[in-house]
């Protein structure tokens with residue numbers, strides 16, 4: 001197990017430290033590392049229930065020299081204690097405190113893509129933290145998880161993968177899930193399950209899954225009754241149907257609404273909900289980005305009250321940058337739920353430092369114009385979900401900096417108007433301990449500020465070295481590395497479908513003369529995206545196919561700008577490494593070395609991305625690299641058709657020096 005003895009004068013401090021050594025000393029403290037224990041804080045306040053407050057609301061204040069937390073329920077009290085814990089670390093808990101909080105969304109859930117064989121789809125922190133195959137549930141870890149989730153305001157967990165195994169609903173698994181739910185309940189977390197559409201067939205031998213078939217409907221009603229007998233506060237089902245080969249109601253000539261409503265009817269007597277995913281696309285459509293609106297807009301208003309349509313932030317699939325999904329602006333009579341991806345499927349797994357606070361802020365604040373100007377995405381949605389980045393790794397996430405994304409998701413789920421910068425600030429101060437003897441001012445200047453600087457620049461760096469200017473889906477097999485050359489197989493799974501590079505230019509034409517995707521957005525956005533003069537430059541090639549010599553605002557050609565972005569991405573990561581060198585005195589050797597190793601990998605991977613993408617696109621552009629960029633390192637001929645060596649769990653392999661091990665598959 002890694003040991004992170006955090007602190008400049010680390011050797012001195014551990015033994016001599018007057019305060020108890022916080023759990024964070026090995027990196028497993030996460031953002032609770034620098035805090036006083038929950039019980040200690042609870043014992044130091046006067047709790048009071050105030051029926052005028054909403055159930056999850058709290059107010060912290062001082063009266064006559066005593067500290068009080070008023071809350072609308074036990075849940076509100078819990079959130080109040082955690083808010084006070086955070087305020088203490090941030091130095092905002094002095095006498096006279098007056099701090100209130102109330103969540104913006106009622107449903108704030110993590111989606112775990114964990115399989116019953118303990119693998120995790122797109123998981124990069126070890127096997128499933130739930131240990132499905134072990135004889136007993138991992139109680140201690142579940143408690144720790146509950147504490148971490150509650151501390152940032154999350155109140156729900158979908159325990160299993162949306163590509164669900166039907167066995168999750170057999171008697172044995174329901175009993176196991178009930179035990180997990182008993183623990184999670186103590187932390188205010190409701191348990192939900194992903195279900196497979198074909199469950200009635202697999203588990204009971206029913207002949208089909210037509211949602212209008214009375215036998216199928218009765219099966220789900222009976223199953224709901226069985227689940228609620230074991231888990232009285234069960235949250236409901238998450239459903240991936242008629243998506244990526246999963247069965248669904250369309251197989252029986254029915255709609256998403258027919259399917260969702262059947263499940264909703266079964267759950268309704270118990271107060272359960274259905275989260276029905278809108279992640280749909282088929283190889284026959286000319287533009288994958290159009291399909292969710294094409295399938296779901298005609299169903300607007302047809303979903304039952306306890307159905308929420310869960311929509312990924314962008315119209316394709318969690319790319320480093322996408323515009324927001326046009327569904328957020330178009331569905332008017334349907335409850336919607338945001339789906340963010342915390343796990344870094346497309347942003348370097350748990351190897352690359354990529355803080356998503358900025359990604360999600362950009363999406364939540366984007367104006368949909370659904371009710372005229374001032375209709376941001378965050379107001380359009382009724383609930384929020386994040387695909388978890390947790391696993392059995394002692395630090396849960398496989399990288400201390402990946403923890404920042406779990407934290408940021410929770411904080412934005414509680415209050416989507418928080419800024420990414422504020423969240424980064426909170427996370428750094430709570431995660432890293434100030435070395436004994438160092439003044440708060442010096443720690444702020446020498447450590448907190450530089451680390452925040454890295455976090456805030458990190459996502460844009462990934463966009464730059466992976467796919468700038470609106471390029472997207474340039475990934476190969478495992479979604480770790482570049483493969484812009486891939487064009488064999490299902491078109492909408494190949495990079496060539498998305499970049500459309502040819503000797504004339506590059507980019508996906510989604511204008512009115514192309515796929516028409518722009519018109520899925522409300523005006524004035526539709527026209528803004530359609531028009532080259534007004535299309536945001538960072539989405540240019542998402543919406544337009546442009547000649548290599550097209551002139552950008554900078555006066556440079558598109559080709560030169562593409563090269564400069566890749567180069568900027570590399571330089572930014574080099575800058576992170578240089579900054580981290582200077583931070584050596586403030587963190588433990590183990591933490592420093594591990595981060596240094598990951599930043600080295602990131603810098604090497606960034607060059608691989610640049611060599612692959614710039615080198616490949618150059619075969620079409622036929623133009624030289626601009627003079628001021630770093631020359632390509634690896635000739636394109638030795639990259640085309642190759643990918644990174646991966647282990648059995650799909651984890652990428654690097655050599656001692658941090659270089660990706662590139663092999664012929």
Ligand code: GCV
Nearest residue numbers: 113121122162163240279317
């Ligand atoms: C759970 C992408 C991922 C899949 C994932 C799917 C989804 O396609 O690559 O692993 O499957 O999204 O969100 O359903």
